[in-house]
Amino acid sequence: MAELTQQFKEFASNAGADLVGIAGMDRFAGWPPERSPVSIFPDAKAVVAVGRRITRGTLRGNEEGTNFNTYQSFGYHWLDNEFVALTVFECVESLEDGGWEAVPLFPFPPEAWPQGIPVRPDMPAPNVYPDFSHVAVACGLGEIGINGDLLTPRFGPRQRIQLILTDAPLQPDPVCQSRICQDCMACAESCPLGAISKDEFDDLTIAGKTMRVAKIDYEKCRSCQNGACPNRYHQAGKPDRLGAVCNRTCVEALETREILAESFQNPFRKRNAWGIDQIGNVTELPVEPASSRESEEGE
Template sequence: MPTLTSDFLDFARDKRADLLGIAPIERFDDVPGDHHPTSIFPECRSVVVVGKRITRGTLRGIEEGTQFDLYGQYGLAWLADRMLAITTITLATWLEDQRFEACPIQDLSPEIPPSGIAVRPDLPAPNVMIDVRAAAVRAGLAEIGYCGEVLTPQFGPRQRFQLILTDAPLEPTPMLAEPVCDRCRACMESCPLGAWDAAGDVSITLSGKTMAVAGIDYAQCRQCRNGAQPNPHHPAGRPDRLGALCVRTCVAHLDETGRLRNAFVTPFRKRPVWHR
């Protein structure tokens, strides 16, 4: 028998949302107020995480070292600010058609500092930034891989996410049980800039899920010219590494070992890699 949640999932699939997870607000209990969804929408009951894939071909120009702009458009700016944003607001309008409020949230790095002053002493200063990557884990879609990026069983590191905060009574998605990352360390071993502290692994726990992540010097990643880019919104934000050599090496590894549901008839990495 169809429910609000099953109808919503059917609609999302029809609108080509590649990934959709639902985190009940209780999975954010350990998040401080200056990054908490209810600081934006106090009646929020569920955080819907919407994802669209970065197609493998979008990485091809960087992998070959001959075309970087197509990733910047179809993998980064256009994907997030146009294609995914349209999917997110389309799903939000569906929820509001059912008479539930739906607040769309883009992926702005939580490292970005507040840019205003609190309007009341009991409220955090604007703008509250929600950690969208962590929300994807809390919604059961993903884990944080050893490379420090979000990995899903469908696409590995190849996707971007946005959120919808809603008071709709949606059924939660279970936390992801199957591991995606096999801790092979090929990602960090490929780094030509020495951004990896091999003895500096850190442990991250999100909604009870604990993941081992490499010690990464993001100051090096901000300077990296191997497919990485500065954060598109703020210099203090996390650099974009989804086209970088380390993460493309993860794409190649997950492909070769058959660990992704989005499989291909040919391998991703066909020639020796370049680096600077």
């Protein structure tokens, strides 16, 4: 099992995966059937979360407020539809070349359930869509931050995840024990629409790991003009927030504190962040670049 797992991880890395995490099926005990990977492949032995990074430069046009299409293409649509999907498909082919069945899963929004009729009385209606961020936590890739998004020790919020269910007996990775979110509330402070609560939180437990997550008004996120994108598969789905000012501020917060394994020669935020409020006014947000904070502290 260890050798098969190592060979699989090496193959995934060569196929472009930046992140690979594996969970045994016992980690999904108690999940609602309409959200559980077990419902999709009851005989699976492992769930694999495969991730590729959203490159930091992909966020640059959003950060400067001058080019949103680069992120929408290379950070969202093409990254998911082509780059991650290709990596996942090659991994699936590799497993099936070895005689193991492997189911690739694409991140359709779980909020779109149900879309069909249960085919047996004890089964959920199709289509079962797990929450990929939650599955990624179960697979050991990271945690859900205060901002409600997946944070990993290497990239913070900068990645896209897809899944593979397989009957290959792959060795599970441990659930991530390191603390990534710093509870700094910079994401909430930066949101021009006040969508992330600063004083109301829920505890979220996944595979025995409990995380504090702020209450988030996703209706506000749906109208956000600060780098968020509508969910491209279903209007009921949560909007994509990874390029929005809340998550760009999280990138800055985690890099400044040197929490992330991936580091850069120059700071991410070079100027005060910009924001657009609910009626379209452009404001300067109370979110300064780290470099200006450091120079003030040095005076």
